[in-house]
Amino acid sequence: MKRTGSKVSIAVIRRLPRYYRHLSELRQQGTVRISSSALGKAMGLTASQIRQDLFCFGGFGQQGYGYNVEKLREEIGEILGIDRGHTAVVLGVGNLGHALIQNFKFGNNGFNVEAAFDINDEVIGTTVGNIPVYGVDELDQFLREHRVDIGVITVPRSVAPVVAQQLADGGVRGIWNFANVELKLENAEDVVVENVHFADSLLTLSYMICQTADDKETEE
Amino acid sequence: MKRTGSKVSIAVIRRLPRYYRHLSELRQQGTVRISSSALGKAMGLTASQIRQDLFCFGGFGQQGYGYNVEKLREEIGEILGIDRGHTAVVLGVGNLGHALIQNFKFGNNGFNVEAAFDINDEVIGTTVGNIPVYGVDELDQFLREHRVDIGVITVPRSVAPVVAQQLADGGVRGIWNFANVELKLENAEDVVVENVHFADSLLTLSYMICQTADDKETEE
Numbered sequence: 260m261k262r263t264g265s266k267v268s269i270a271v272i273r274r275l276p277r278y279y280r281h282l283s284e285l286r287q288q289g290t291v292r293i294s295s296s297a298l299g300k301a302m303g304l305t306a307s308q309i310r311q312d313l314f315c316f317g318g319f320g321q322q323g324y325g326y327n328v329e330k331l332r333e334e335i336g337e338i339l340g341i342d343r344g345h346t347a348v349v350l351g352v353g354n355l356g357h358a359l360i361q362n363f364k365f366g367n368n369g370f371n372v373e374a375a376f377d378i379n380d381e382v383i384g385t386t387v388g389n390i391p392v393y394g395v396d397e398l399d400q401f402l403r404e405h406r407v408d409i410g411v412i413t414v415p416r417s418v419a420p421v422v423a424q425q426l427a428d429g430g431v432r433g434i435w436n437f438a439n440v441e442l443k444l445e446n447a448e449d450v451v452v453e454n455v456h457f458a459d460s461l462l463t464l465s466y467m468i469c470q471t472a473d474d475k476e477t478e479e
Numbered sequence: 480m481k482r483t484g485s486k487v488s489i490a491v492i493r494r495l496p497r498y499y500r501h502l503s504e505l506r507q508q509g510t511v512r513i514s515s516s517a518l519g520k521a522m523g524l525t526a527s528q529i530r531q532d533l534f535c536f537g538g539f540g541q542q543g544y545g546y547n548v549e550k551l552r553e554e555i556g557e558i559l560g561i562d563r564g565h566t567a568v569v570l571g572v573g574n575l576g577h578a579l580i581q582n583f584k585f586g587n588n589g590f591n592v593e594a595a596f597d598i599n600d601e602v603i604g605t606t607v608g609n610i611p612v613y614g615v616d617e618l619d620q621f622l623r624e625h626r627v628d629i630g631v632i633t634v635p636r637s638v639a640p641v642v643a644q645q646l647a648d649g650g651v652r653g654i655w656n657f658a659n660v661e662l663k664l665e666n667a668e669d670v671v672v673e674n675v676h677f678a679d680s681l682l683t684l685s686y687m688i689c690q691t692a693d694d695k696e697t698e699e
Contacts, residue, residue, distance in 0.1 A: 269523070270490075276682035284661070303489070339682045340689035354581065358574035359677075362635075368681050408688060415582075432688040435681060441504070449691050453684035455677070457579075461588050461655060462496035462559045464673035468628060468652040469560035471669050 267315050274312055275335055277302060282332035294325035341369035347435075348407050349375040350422050351414035352382045352392050355437060359411065361388045373405060395422070402429030409433040416440040423452075487535050494532055495555055497522060502552035514545035561589035567655075568627050569595040570642050571634035572602045572612050575657060579631065581608045593625060615642070622649030629653040636660040643672075 281301055285293060296306035304312075313331075316338055336342065347370045349356050356375060365372050375392045377383060383394045393401065401407070410426035412419050412434060419438035426434060427447035434452045436442055442452050501521055505513060515533075516526035524532075533551075536558055556562065567590045569576050576595060585592050595612045597603060603614045613621065621627070630646035632639050632654060639658035646654060647667035654672045656662055662672050 272686055273679070273683055275686065276676075276679040279682060280676065280678065338686065340685040341682070343685075343689060345685060345688070354574045354578035358578055361574065363677055365681075368678050369685060370681065409684060432691060433684045435684055451684060451687040451691060453680055453687070455680050456496075456500065457583055457675070458500065458588050459493070459496040460673055460675050461585075461590065462499060462561070463493055464629060464653045464655055464671060465560040465563075465565060465589060466492055466495065466558065467671040467673070468565070469563060471652060471671060 271312050271315055274302075274304075275339055278312070279332065279335045279339060279341075282328055282335065285328045286332055290328050292325045292327050298326065336369075339369075343369060345370045345408040346406060347372050347409045347411055348398075348401070348426075349390070349411045349413065350377075350395070350398075350426070351375075351412065352377040352379070352387055353413065356411075356413040357387060359413065359437075360390050370409070372411075373407065374401060376401075398422075398425060399429060402426070402431070407431050409435055411435045411437070413437045426450075491532050491535055494522075494524075495559055498532070499552060499555045499559060499561075502548055502555065505548045506552055510548050512545045512547050518546065556589075559589075563589060565590045565628040566626060567592050567629045567631055568618075568621070568646075569610070569631045569633065570615070570618075570646070571595075571632065572597040572599070572607055573633065576631075576633040577607060579633065579657075580610055590629070592631075593627065594621060596621075618642075618645060619649060622646070622651070627651050629655055631655045631657070632662075633657045646670075 278298075281298065285301075294306070295309040299306045299309045302309075313326075316334070347365060349360055349372060352360070352375050356377070360372060360375060372390050375387060375390050376395045376398050377392055378395050382392045385392050407426075407429070408431060410423070410431045410433075412422060412426075414422055416438045419436065419440050420442055423434055423436070423442045424444060424447075427444045427450045432450060434442065434450060436452055436454045439454075439456065439458070441454075444450055444452070498518075501518065505521075514526070515529040518524075519526045519529045522529075533546075536554070567585060569580055569592060572580070572595050576597070580592060580595060592610050595607060595610050596615045596618050597612055598615050602612045605612050627649070628651060630643070630651045630653075632642060632646075634642055636658045639656065639660050640662055643654055643656070643662045644664055644667075647664045647670045652670060654662065654670060656672055656674045659674075659676065659678075661674075664670055664672070
């Protein structure tokens, strides 16, 4: 499916997964259709913002009817690539790697985890949540023999750049980076890196609790 | 310190931690000052966006000079509340709780983790990265006896709402929620909830690798 997606702003793109999440919740609750204002209220956006966002992707709403939850969810899921059968490998089977493999629903987001890699002899050769764990020295061969779309990096930040380059050289198309270090890849213009920065989220919370406290002081 | 912060849009607020992160990196690299266009380039924003954002908080730049990295970082850190001596407790010492306590730099973000809580007898009474682990039945008392600003929730989603309400009732001001479930708190208008949704990040990556592939097909 081709869309005008490449012209869409990164801010809109980043809201799409949130739409998908909220629509999935509405669907689970049995909601059949929803107005842009009700969807906006649930997501903290204005109705006009919602209409603008969805218009970028062809606009699915109908005047006076609102959006069909099931259909809009499906369309957004398709835009996000949930139906593409993406594959992933996890690099690093420490606490975070374990937590992701065992608790994060990769499947719900269209990803199948094919294998995990580590340097620790105690986990190599075992399985974690049905996923086989191989030694990192087997990564290159694995990438040659399997189509792997993304690598999930949960290794310590000191080794993350090396592992990331190995993934890029091995042909992955994306890297989901939890290592809290900027990855500068060589010969890999097409490889997309998505960084997860826990600190950004915690600092937003920090800001917000300060504001609440300040507002209270002002009232008193 | 009072600012006009409460009128600032959530989009700007969410960019502040990113400014802080980029400025911290620049400082580590020894950069003394930076223009709005160079800072914008590093962050994927326009120079005018940068000037607008920072103007919300009083505007720190100087025409023709740019921003003093150290000073701007300090000011943004202050706005974010990094100097407030915030305290945290971690609920759930499974894989994710372990990963956060052992690897996430709470201190760099102005938070001190005071204690962790779990229901598992095997971890209760131990320490993880110097943090004592107590039984969840000790949480109420702990909250009465200590000033705890935020609770970090890494428990399974089935029990997250109960734990969150307990934290709110115990007087925390914020909840950092990794449980991937919407928390509806009662009698807690002042308690800020910041949700970490791993899926939003993975789906953004999913979208972007699809775009790259589509662009390639178009070229071919």
